[in-house]
Every structure is written in C-alpha cells, then in structure tokens.
Amino acid sequence: MRMKKLLSLALSVVLVTGMATGCGKKSEDNADKNTPTPVPTTTEEVKVTESGYEKKNITDDKVTLRFMWWGGDERNNATLDVIDKFMELYPNVTIEPEYGGNEGYKEKLVTQLYSGTAADLIQCDPAWFFELVQNGDYFIDYNDYSDYFDISGFDYNLLNNYGVVDGKVYAVPTGTAGAALILNTTLADKIGIDYHSQLTWDSLIEIGKQVNAYDPNMYYLNVDTLRVAEQVIRPMIMQKTGHPFIIDSEKKMSFTREQLIEVLEYVQLLYDSKTVQPAQESAPFYNATETNTKWVSGDYVAALGFASTANNFANTYGGQDKNFIAINVPLPEGRLNDGYLTAPPQVMATAKTCKYPEVAAAFWDFFFNCDESILTLKDLRSVPAKEYNRVLLDKNQLITTLVTDAVNYASSYNGISEHGYTTGSEIAQILVDMVESIAYGNSTPEKVADEAIVLIEDFLSQQ
Amino acid sequence: MKIDANAVVKDKKYKKRDYMGLVYVAPWVIGLLIFQAYPFISSLIYSFTKYNIANMDFIGFDNYIRLFTIDKEFFKSVLVTFGYVLMTVPGKLIMAMIVALILNQKLKGINIVRTIYYIPSLMGGSIAVSILWKLMFMSDGVINKMLAQIGIAGPNWIGDPKTALPTICLLEIWQFGSSMVLLLAALKAVPKELYEAASVDGANKWRMYWKITFPAISPILFFNLIMQTIQAFQNFTSAFVITNGGPNKSTYVLGMKLYTEAFSNFKMGYASAVSWVMFVLIMIMTIVLFKTSNRWVHYDD
Numbered sequence: 001m002r003m004k005k006l007l008s009l010a011l012s013v014v015l016v017t018g019m020a021t022g023c024g025k026k027s028e029d030n031a032d033k034n035t036p037t038p039v040p041t042t043t044e045e046v047k048v049t050e051s052g053y054e055k056k057n058i059t060d061d062k063v064t065l066r067f068m069w070w071g072g073d074e075r076n077n078a079t080l081d082v083i084d085k086f087m088e089l090y091p092n093v094t095i096e097p098e099y100g101g102n103e104g105y106k107e108k109l110v111t112q113l114y115s116g117t118a119a120d121l122i123q124c125d126p127a128w129f130f131e132l133v134q135n136g137d138y139f140i141d142y143n144d145y146s147d148y149f150d151i152s153g154f155d156y157n158l159l160n161n162y163g164v165v166d167g168k169v170y171a172v173p174t175g176t177a178g179a180a181l182i183l184n185t186t187l188a189d190k191i192g193i194d195y196h197s198q199l200t201w202d203s204l205i206e207i208g209k210q211v212n213a214y215d216p217n218m219y220y221l222n223v224d225t226l227r228v229a230e231q232v233i234r235p236m237i238m239q240k241t242g243h244p245f246i247i248d249s250e251k252k253m254s255f256t257r258e259q260l261i262e263v264l265e266y267v268q269l270l271y272d273s274k275t276v277q278p279a280q281e282s283a284p285f286y287n288a289t290e291t292n293t294k295w296v297s298g299d300y301v302a303a304l305g306f307a308s309t310a311n312n313f314a315n316t317y318g319g320q321d322k323n324f325i326a327i328n329v330p331l332p333e334g335r336l337n338d339g340y341l342t343a344p345p346q347v348m349a350t351a352k353t354c355k356y357p358e359v360a361a362a363f364w365d366f367f368f369n370c371d372e373s374i375l376t377l378k379d380l381r382s383v384p385a386k387e388y389n390r391v392l393l394d395k396n397q398l399i400t401t402l403v404t405d406a407v408n409y410a411s412s413y414n415g416i417s418e419h420g421y422t423t424g425s426e427i428a429q430i431l432v433d434m435v436e437s438i439a440y441g442n443s444t445p446e447k448v449a450d451e452a453i454v455l456i457e458d459f460l461s462q463q
Numbered sequence: 464m465k466i467d468a469n470a471v472v473k474d475k476k477y478k479k480r481d482y483m484g485l486v487y488v489a490p491w492v493i494g495l496l497i498f499q500a501y502p503f504i505s506s507l508i509y510s511f512t513k514y515n516i517a518n519m520d521f522i523g524f525d526n527y528i529r530l531f532t533i534d535k536e537f538f539k540s541v542l543v544t545f546g547y548v549l550m551t552v553p554g555k556l557i558m559a560m561i562v563a564l565i566l567n568q569k570l571k572g573i574n575i576v577r578t579i580y581y582i583p584s585l586m587g588g589s590i591a592v593s594i595l596w597k598l599m600f601m602s603d604g605v606i607n608k609m610l611a612q613i614g615i616a617g618p619n620w621i622g623d624p625k626t627a628l629p630t631i632c633l634l635e636i637w638q639f640g641s642s643m644v645l646l647l648a649a650l651k652a653v654p655k656e657l658y659e660a661a662s663v664d665g666a667n668k669w670r671m672y673w674k675i676t677f678p679a680i681s682p683i684l685f686f687n688l689i690m691q692t693i694q695a696f697q698n699f700t701s702a703f704v705i706t707n708g709g710p711n712k713s714t715y716v717l718g719m720k721l722y723t724e725a726f727s728n729f730k731m732g733y734a735s736a737v738s739w740v741m742f743v744l745i746m747i748m749t750i751v752l753f754k755t756s757n758r759w760v761h762y763d764d
Contacts, residue, residue: 106726106727107722107726107727110726110727110729111726131729135515135729279622279710279711280619280622280623280624280710281602281619281622282622283619283621283622283706283709283710284597284601284602284621284622286707286709293601293602293603425723425727425728425729426728429723429727429728433536433711433712436709436710436711436712437711439711440624440710440711442624442711451535454533455533458529458533462513
C-alpha cells in the first residue's frame with residue numbers, strides 16, 4: 001500500500017512539473033510570436049488583426065474543429081501558420097490539422113463521411129465533390145452562415161460551377177487552375193526544340209521523336225496513364241465533339257466509336273514514338289509524376305500537369321540547370337473548342353456533422369478573406385479564386401510567374417466544364433484502363449474502344 | 464443422510480450461479496453478434512440492393528448477374544486472385560518447411576537464428592512493409608542496384624504487368640515466419656525413436672522424411688494450408704499499397720475490386736455481392752482441401 005501511495009505521489013509530482021514546464025514553454029512561445037505587435041496590457045481580447053480584419057461574433061464555448069486537407073510541405077506549413085493565426089484571434093477555438101498526401105484521401109474521406117466521423121473542415125477535389133453531394137446530405141450550405149463567412153468576392157463562374165447545387169453553396173473554390181504544360185527552356189534550347197510555335201497533337205509527336213533521337217534516355221513529356229486519360233483523351237474528345245466525354249443531361253457519350261478509336265490510336269502513337277516514357281517505367285509514379293526518377297534526374301523536357309502544381313514540378317526537377325516556363329497545350333486547327341478548361345484545384349466544404357458550423361464558417365472567412373492568411377497561403381492552392389486576393393499577392397510579389405502564366409493560359413481555354421459523370425470515379429477508371437490497355441501493348445485501339453463503350457453504356461444505363 | 468428426491472429434481476433447474484456462465488461467455492457472444500453475424504447478414508442483404516449509403520433499392524440478383532455477365536474486370540480479378548493464391552500458398556509453405564527443417568538442427572545459437580527468421584512475420588501485412596517493398600523493387604531500387612552489381616539488368620518489377628504479381632507474392636512468401644514456427648513445433652514433437660529405428664533399418668534421409676516426418680507433421684501442414692489459403696484469398700494491403708491494383712490491372716485482386724467498388728464507386732451493394740462471391744470461393748476451396756486431406760493427412764488416433 002505504502003509503495004503504491006509513494007508511487008502515485010511521485011507520478012503526480014512528475015505530472016504537475018510537466019504541466020508547469022509545458023505551460024511555461026507555451027507562454028514563452030506566444031511571447032516570441034507577439035514581440036512585433038504590442039502585447040495588450042489589459043485583459044481585453046484582441047478583436048482585430050494587424051491588417052484590420054475583424055473578429056466574428058462567435059460562441060465563447062471551448063470549440064475544437066478538425067481540418068482535413070492534402071498537400072505538399074510548403075502548402076502544409078502555410079496552412080498550419082494560418083491555423084495558428086486563427087487560434088490566436090479566437091483563443092477558445094482549437095483547430096486540429098489532419099493532412100497528408102492525396103493518395104487514398106478520397107477513400108478515407110468517403111469512409112469517414114459514411115460513418116459520421118469526417119473532419120469538420122474538408123478540402124475536396126472538384127472532380128469527385130459532386131459525387132459526394134449527390135450521394136447524401138453531407139455538407140452545410142454557406143448561405144445559412146453569411147454573417148460569419150462572406151462569399152461575395154469569389155469568381156462567379158468557379159463558385160457556381162464547382163460549389164453550388166440547386167442554389168445551395170456547398171463549397172468554395174480555393175483557386176483557379178487548369179491543365180498546364182511546363183517546359184525547361186534550358187534543355188529545350190540545348191536540344192533545339194521550338195517551343196514558341198503553338199503545339200498541335202502532331203507537332204507534339206515530332207518533338208517527342210526529336211528528344212528521343214537527341215538522347216534515347218530522354219523523353220519529351222512527363223505523364224502517367226492517369227494524365228494521358230485526363231489531359232490527352234478527354235481534351236481530344238472535347239476538341240472533336242465540342243462536348244465533355246459524357247453529356248450528363250442526356251446521359252450519353254459525346255463521341256462516336258470512330259472518334260474514340262482515332263483518339264486511342266493517337267495514344268498508341270504517343271507511346272510508340274517514345275514521346276512519353278513507357279508505361280512500365282512510369283507506373284511506380286502513378287499520380288505523382290513530379291517524383292518520377294527521370295524527372296528528378298532532369299531527363300525530361302516538359303510535363304503535363306496542373307497550374308496549381310507547376311511549382312512542385314519545377315522544384316523536384318533535377319539539377320540547377322533549369323528555367324521553367326508555361327506554354328500552351330496542344331490546340332489543333334479546326335477544333336470545336338479548346339478541350340481544356342479552368343477549374344479550381346480544390347474546393348473547401350464543411351461537414352454537416354460539425355457541431356459549430358458558425359465557427360467553421362468564421363474559420364473559412366479568416367482563411368479566404370483576411371490579408372494575413374492570403375499573404376501566408378500565397379498561390380499554394382493555385383492563384384486565388386478572388387480578385388482581391390490576387391491583387392494583394394501581386395502587390396507583394398508573392399505569386400510566381402510560372403504559376404501566374406500557367407493560370408493565364410488555363411483561363412484562356414474555352415473548354416466546357418466536365419465535372420459530373422466524366423470526372424466521377426467509374427468513367428475516370430474506364431478512361432485509365434483504356435490507356436493502360438493500349439500502353440502495355442496488349443490490345444488494339446478498336447478492341448479497347450469496343451470494350452470501353454460496353455462498360456460506359458452499362459454505367460449510364462444504371463444512372 | 465436422507466435425500467429428498469423432489470429436491471434433487473428441483474435442483475436441476477438453473478440456479479442463479481448457473482447463469483453466471485452465460486455472463487462469462489457474453490463478451491464473446493456479443494462480439495460475435497456485432498462484429499461477425501451482423502456484418503455477415505447485412506452484407507448478404509446489401510448484395511441484393513443498389514446501395515450507395517444514401518439510398519437503398521432492392522434489385523434482386525442484378526448485382527450477381529452483372530458480375531458474371533457484363534463485368535469483365537471481375538473475371539480478370541478472380542484470375543489474378545487465383546494466381547496470387549497459387550503462388551503464395553505453396554511458396555510460403557515450402558519456404559516455411561525448408562527453414563523449419565534447417566532450424567530443427569541442434570546448432571549453436573539456433574534460437575537467435577529462429578528469432579531472426581520470425582521477424583518478417585511480426586511486421587505482418589502492414590503498410591510500412593509494403594512501402595518498403597515498393598521502394599526496394601522500384602526500377603532503380605535496392606534490388607535492381609544489387610543485381611546490377613553482379614551484371615544483371617533487373618526487370619521493372621512493379622511497373623511491368625508480368626512481374627508485378629510475383630513481386631507482391633514475394634512479400635507474402637517472405638512472411639513465412641508464423642507457418643515456420645508451427646511446423647518447427649510439429650517437427651520437435653516427432654518421436655526420435657522412429658528415426659533411430661528407421662536408421663537401424665537402413666532408411667536414407669529422404670525416405671525418413673516422407674515416411675516419418677511428413678506424416679507426423681501433416682496435420683499442422685494442413686492447418687497452415689487452410690489458413691494461408693483463406694488469408695491469400697483475402698489479400699488487399701500489398702496490392703493496394705505497392706501497385707494499387709496496376710499496372711494494367713495485373714494485381715487487381717478481389718480485395719482491391721471490393722474496395723474500389725465500395726469506396727471509390729460508392730456501390731456498396733455491388734461490393735457486397737463481390738464479397739459474397741469471394742466468400743463462396745473460399746468456402747469451396749476449403750471444402751475441396753478438406754476432402755483431399757483424407758488422403759494425405761495422418762492423425763495418430
């Protein structure tokens with residue numbers, strides 16, 4: 001008994017000292033952070049940030065919200081910074097960050113939404129966000145929290161196309177982006193590639209051959225089978241038909257069998273001409289082409305990706321000898337439209353299970369509308385979808401030219417919004433399967449097209 | 464002492480303390496009902512519905528009909544799964560048997576060696592090991608670098624549809640430790656006298672193995688065979704983490720198919736149907752193995 005008492009006493013002492021030192025450290029940290037601004041001498045709360053952003057009138061209860069997103073290191077750190085700033089302004093609120101890579105993100109989120117354990121603040125991909133909205137009542141309507149979250153400044157088209165369903169605002173776009181083709185001019189000049197003329201699908205192949213002839217270890221375009229599906233097949237179909245892959249309103253395919261075969265023949269040509277790396281070699285870097293070892297070692301000239309990730313590509317590219325610019329994607333003559341389009345890289349939603357939706361709304365307001373946040377988040381979720389934010393970043397020279405150029409190109413394309421069945425998981429999977437069947441050389445374009453059409457028709461018949 | 468016959472009869476009724484027995488087994492019964500019976504039955508019901516969490520419509524056998532008539536991917540998936548089972552189960556058992564036979568020798572420090580061989584199994588089917596595997600078998604990973612040292616150009620292990628499945632199987636085979644430990648225990652239990660008698664009769668090692676060792680350990684071997692087969696049919700982690708079912712669906716095992724249908728495509732009913740087909744396949748395999756066991760498994764009694 002005595003031993004037990006002694007032990008518990010010793011443990012309590014350890015605990016108490018631990019708490020005391022813990023507290024001490026925290027207040028020191030806070031003091032450090034506060035040094036540039038005068039520390040308030042009275043007990044009165046801070047209600048306005050340095051830039052003049054006013055605190056919303058939210059509950060005084062102790063609130064804990066979870067915020068879930070995916071991103072690279074830079075984005076994660078900036079987001080954590082904004083969370084800290086928010087918690088300084090609202091000391092009764094704790095935001096718990098949950099972040100990681102985007103692999104498996106959707107599956108994790110879906111499972112959590114189904115079981116009612118999803119985070120409160122959720123970053124979503126517009127490609128599958130509408131699938132979630134259609135499948136259940138998972139998100140709050142920001143219209144109901146207009147006192148806490150001002151959504152008036154968002155780009156009208158982006159907000160309406162990617163966040164609004166039946167007049168309800170379920171999500172707001174983080175930025176404006178789209179397909180981006182970025183190219184290392186240093187290497188391109190060395191090989192003698194003409195990157196000033198407008199690319200077409202045919203000239204892409206010619207350049208691909210030129211690069212492979214210059215050095216058989218090098219390839220022109222860094223893509224994986226997913227990028228080929230999303231940024232070659234889909235745009236080519238839209239350029240040929242003027243419609244997205246699936247026309248949602250009519251629940252039908254926009255293309256004929258012959259058109260699909262033509263596109264698949266082109267995909268075969270991409271691989272056969274060695275414009276792109278053999279699928280066997282690029283497969284381990286599926287959906288993470290910026291980590292492809294050939295890219296990291298500088299054996300690629302260009303990469304097809306998104307404007308929002310242009311910086312990631314430029315950063316992971318090997319060697320000092322690089323100068324990246326954004327160039328125009330392939331736009332052939334006689335196209336019905338550009339096939340490429342502007343879309344937000346992510347949208348931000350709030351779970352219906354959130355117990356304090358007004359606090360969540362206040363957080364988003366701080367995230368999107370407070371100068372300090374804007375300057376911290378920069379273009380890490382692509383160029384902001386609000387003009388005010390763009391101007392502010394530009395004034396402070398915080399947007400990289402590469403990203404701005406990529407976004408400007410993307411904004412100039414007049415493709416039609418594809419979200420819906422085309423970007424839903426099943427059609428997306430059929431598209432990738434088509435590319436892989438061709439890329440691994442075990443099927444012909446005709447056979448692949450026929451098989452895919454059966455699957456697509458079956459899928460559409462179930463909708 | 465006089466015994467009252469009526470009292471004896473009355474005593475046969477359950478007493479309060481008899482019910483305590485039920486209380487003791489209650490945790491297991493509750494666990495069985497909640498975590499086994501409930502999902503088991505509900506998934507059977509779901510398999511006859513079109514269920515995307517928000518809505519559930521009863522559609523009869525449509526899911527099963529679609530699986531067997533339209534969904535070519537499903538057949539491919541079944542084939543891949545059989546390929547996986549046929550490679551991993553014998554591979555693992557043979558590996559476990561060889562190592563168990565070696566470790567059954569009386570050598571110095573053999574206990575440490577046994578422990579070392581068991582370590583891969585401790586790691587189980589974890590994500591971390593799968594990621595390690597992925598990195599090791601990348602085109603420029605450790606394995607290929609080592610092969611390059613001895614002048615062999617290694618294949619593109621996980622990028623090539625031909626080698627991707629065997630590479631994943633290797634991971635499973637590598638984790639032969641638990642089977643090995645069971646076999647080792649069985650080997651230790653074989654009476655030494657039998658070997659002595661056999662050697663007196665002039666039997667060679669090979670003959671001794673097939674006539675004494677193998678029959679003696681066959682029940683344990685059979686147990687391992689059943690357990691490993693069931694486990695292999697249900698594989699998911701390595702296929703998901705290392706290759707994500709690719710390239711070109713070459714590692715798209717039934718576990719992957721089930722997961723994709725449920726959590727990417729929101730088709731819970733369809734996924735339940737896949738899981739039931741999987742269950743039936745496992746049942747058939749198990750029954751077949753039990754039937755054949757009469758011929759080669761020897762029980763002392």
